[in-house]
Amino acid sequence: MKLGKENWDVIIVGTGPSGACLALEIVRQHKKVLLLEKGRADISINIPKMLKNKEMMFIGNGKTLVRGIRTGGTSVLYYGTSYAPPAGLFAKFGIDLSSEVEELKRELPLAPLKDELIGPTAQKIRDSALNLGYAWGKLDKFIYQDLCAPGYFPYEAQWNAIRYVNDAVELGAVLLTCSEVTRVIVNGKKAVGVEATVQGERHKLYASKIVLSAGGLGTAQILQASAINKAGDGFFCDPITIVQGLTEGIEAGNEIPMAAGMIFEKEGFVLTDLTLPKLVYQLFSVQALRPNRVWQHGRTMGIMVKVRDGIGGSIKRRKVHKVFSEADKLKMQQGEGKAREILQHAGAKRLYNTVWTSAHPGGSARIGEVVDPNLKSEYDNLYVCDCSVIPTEWGLPPTLTVLALAKRLAKHLL
Ligand SMILES: Cc1cc2nc3c(=O)[nH]c(=O)nc-3n(C[C@H](O)[C@H](O)[C@H](O)COP(=O)(O)OP(=O)(O)OC[C@H]3O[C@@H](n4cnc5c(N)ncnc54)[C@H](O)[C@@H]3O)c2cc1C
Incomplete structure (x- = not known):
């Protein structure tokens, strides 16, 4: 041609x-x-x-x-x-x-997960949030659920x-x-x-x-x-942090992320369960100066806090730059507080936050x-x-x- x-x-x-x-x-x-x-x-x-x-x-x-x-x-x-x-x-x-x-x-295969496909940490987080009175609902997923089984989530199922x-x-x-x-x-x-x-x-x-x-x-x-x-x-980019803690008695680390969560519309953030892919989890542990957590993927449960940041910063050919405002930081703090409350109530120990990253420019x-x-x-x-x-x-x-x-x-x- x-x-x-x-x-x-x-x-x-x-x-x-x-x-x-x-x-x-x-x-x-x-x-x-x-x-x-x-x-x-x-x-x-x-x-x-x-x-x-x-x-x-x-x-x-x-x-x-x-x-x-x-x-x-x-x-x-x-x-x-x-x-x-x-x-x-x-x-x-x-x-x-x-x-x-x-x-x-x-x-498209748009639907909330069947109960049996919700992983053990997502379930524990959901029970904890509901118990605390939060309207923690299942989220719609782009997943061919008939290709999955409990504990089995092949890449092509998404x-x-x-x-x-x-x-x-x-x-x-x-x-x-x-x-x-x-x-x-x-x-x-x-x-x-x-x-x-x-x-x-x-x-x-x-x-x-x-x-x-x-x-x-x-x-x-x-x-x-x-x-x-x-x-x-x-531009906006929806910064996130993940509040992560250690849990006992369940096999964590291998589950479908973002099974359920809640939008805090007025406050400007959203919370969901989030199990990171192992490599990303390890990178985030190092980035947050928690080298002792690098090998704890299978014991970790986490909640993602995603913030509605204001339009700001600039995109140039060679440089993308954004400084988050005090209002954005406050939203993140409030979201982290709620995530900690839910995780602690679920029995998670030794909580810490990952460094902010963004995924939706x-x-x-x-x-x-x-x-x-x-x-x-x-x-x-x-x-x-x-x-x-x-x-x-x-x-x-x-x-x-x-x-x-x-x-x-x-x-x-x-
Ligand atoms: C870790 C992570 C998790 C996410 N989870 C979710 C989720 O659960 N749900 C959800 O809705 N969204 C999620 N998102 C966001 C979602 O993936 C994006 O918002 C979506 O893909 C945006 O689609 P798009 O077509 O606008 O752009 P993109 O998917 O970013 O596609 C842009 C394409 O343009 C190409 N391109 C760029 N510049 C050029 C160029 N100069 N010439 C030619 N090609 C170019 C890029 O290579 C790319 O293929 C997530 C993002 C990340 C990073």
């Missing part, structure tokens, strides 16, 4: 949940779709490699941010929990995602965007991995293509429509390089500021569809939301 000679109907940049879902919707309508993905197919967790390729990065004051640069995007690393889109936030812009969410519920990428490719979409888009090519006020390094070679690729789905950081960087300078001026190309309610940018034919368009801080895992946005955008483009 002569790359520069093709004229695609749609070029989609990024294969996370939003890009993958959009590609599938569009190729189903027999359009010529090119998917450009900076990373490659890889489901491993290799911390040194993740630091090197900026999947894990420091964003200021020793705090880290994690995302996926691989086929399937960050969903390859995620915990498969689904929260409904923030209807009120979108309604202000005349956006209603309810029919798209219904479609997704029919397509839905991720690789499935949509594969389906799109099967229907004729072209996927180029190791292909980094650097900027959008603009003619007057019209976007006509992208510049990309495809497997080491520079290319100009042309399409009738271009959609940036490169994630909360990647999209803002491409927009800036394309002279849309408002992008990346502030977004709000960096906000609807109403950088894109319009149809997700169109100031250039004709250039759209954004991923976490960056979320109009303000929200504080909850966004995968279902970006999938619904992708389905909605597909209808608009077709």
Whole structure:
């Protein structure tokens, strides 16, 4: 295929949940779709490699941010929990995602875990929280539960965007991995293509429509390089800490994370049980200066505190920076307090908090500021569809939301 000679109907940049879902919707309508993905197919967790390729990065004051640069995007690393889109936030812009969410519920394995699949520490935490009077409910998961058994949770049981990428490719979409888009090519006020390094070679690729789905950081960087300078001026990233303690008498360490939890809407944080993958647990123990805990994965129970941080900081091509406000720190403190109360009541001992990390960068190309309610940018034919368009801080895992946005955008483009 002569790359520069093709004229695609749609070029989609990024294969996370939003890009993958959009590609599938569009190729189903027999359009010529090119998917450009900076990373490659890889489901491993290799911390040194993740630091090197900026999947894990420091964003200021020793705090880290994690995302996926691989086929399937960050969903390859995620915990498969689904929260409904923030209807009120979108309604202000005349956006209603309810029919798209219904479609997704029919397509995807979205349901709370069956009781027998809830792991022993998640169950203990849930009993403790309920006993203390908290409305600690089961969470919807993106999990094919018939592939799991108590204590058995194979990687392929969790839905991720690789499935949509594969389906799109099967229907004729072209996927180029190791292909980094650097900027959008603009003619007057019209976007006509992208510049990309495809497997080491520079290319100009042309399409009738271009959609940036490169994630909360990647999209803002491409927009800036394309002279849309408002992008990346502030973002949220939902910082988290995990309060962890030691437990006796149960085999911990190998269970489905985020089985149940509670949203503290007014206070601005959410709590859920969280058993980390062993390698990540060990890294976090070292980072929190608890080397004695490195080998205690099988005795550890933890609650994740995730905070709704305000929009702030900046995303530049070479640097992503965010200093959390006093209000964000206060929310975290309150969340930690509740997590400690629940864990102590559950009998956990020697509690400590992990260092803050973040997993949901977004709000960096906000609807109403950088894109319009149809997700169109100031250039004709250039759209954004991923976490960056979320109009303000929200504080909850966004995968279902970006999938619904992708389905909605597909209808608009077709
Ligand atoms: C540890 C962890 C746990 C999580 N758990 C949950 C959860 O339980 N539930 C939930 O809803 N969410 C969770 N998330 C967040 C969720 O995975 C992301 O919000 C979601 O994947 C965002 O989708 P996206 O399509 O917007 O972006 P991404 O999934 O980040 O995809 C962006 C894609 O664009 C590619 N890209 C970037 N720049 C370029 C470029 N210049 N050129 C070409 N390609 C580029 C990237 O390689 C990537 O593949 C979690 C995240 C982490 C890190």
